[in-house]
Amino acid sequence: MPARKFDGQVLRRTRRARDLSQEALGRAEGVDVDQSTVAKWESGTFPEPERLPAIARALREPLDDLFPRDGLPDLADLRCDAGFAQRRTAALIGTKSYIPVSNAERGVRRLNPAYVTRLADAYGVTEEQLLAAQDRSFGVSPAPAVSAPPAPRTLAEKLQYLLETTFPGGRPTDAQIAAAVNAHAGVDVITPDAVEALRTGTPPPAEVLAGLAAGVVLEGLASFFGVTPLYFQSDEELERQVVDAISLLTLRGTSKDFALAARGGQGGLDPAMLAKISALVAEAQQKADPRS
Incomplete structure (x- = not known):
């Protein structure tokens, strides 16, 4: 299944909205097909994936809007999004054959590190994005995100x-x-x-x-x-002490000192508690000076 969705009727409507003939679309830079091929596309035949970016440019539409992607890209998807046929990748990696790219796209053999840099530049992506796409070509899923453990309470x-x-x-x-x-x-x-x-x-x-x-x-x-x-101390007890202390310090005009002391405590307070303290300090300062 193609990685991008294609709808011939959407292509037809978009072309007509741009007041562009089938022949003119076919002659557009990077499209390079005759009128009958465009007609076949509009009847439901899927274009070569590497032509999709040129078609989108000719119709002045974002590629992802005209041909939305179904999932994250693999290596072949990145190549097609850059508008390159597979045979053209030999020149991109500086070899006489495109087989190294073909093998990587088919999940047979990974790219030589030297080719990674060259392809990333040619495809307009980072090396990290290219390597992630290569992993997908080899059926490797990214590691699941590990959520932080809950903060200790008792x-x-x-x-x-x-x-x-x-x-x-x-x-x-x-x-x-x-x-x-x-x-x-x-x-x-x-x-x-x-x-x-x-x-x-x-x-x-x-x-x-x-x-x-x-x-x-x-x-x-x-x-x-x-x-x-x-x-x-528990959050409830600490909050009560903070409120009492801020009330006193606000009367003395030193509530900022308390906030700095709380943030600088060795061992650090729970981030949620610090946020609550900061909110209480701000509220106290606002009450002390409504113009602040």
């Missing part, structure tokens, strides 16, 4: 993410994490078992919950992993 997810990304050479034990948090707090506020509970999402002991509420455990964890304590 405390357990955030701890797991940091353990996987911050310590790729060897993860610290729960005991090591607990010791670091206690050292930062200057008092025992968490045990290895409690670290495991936080890491796995199971309810921690009451004293750890109290430490979390006071912020001392989160501050110790943030110090150990090298991130801002804001990283461990």
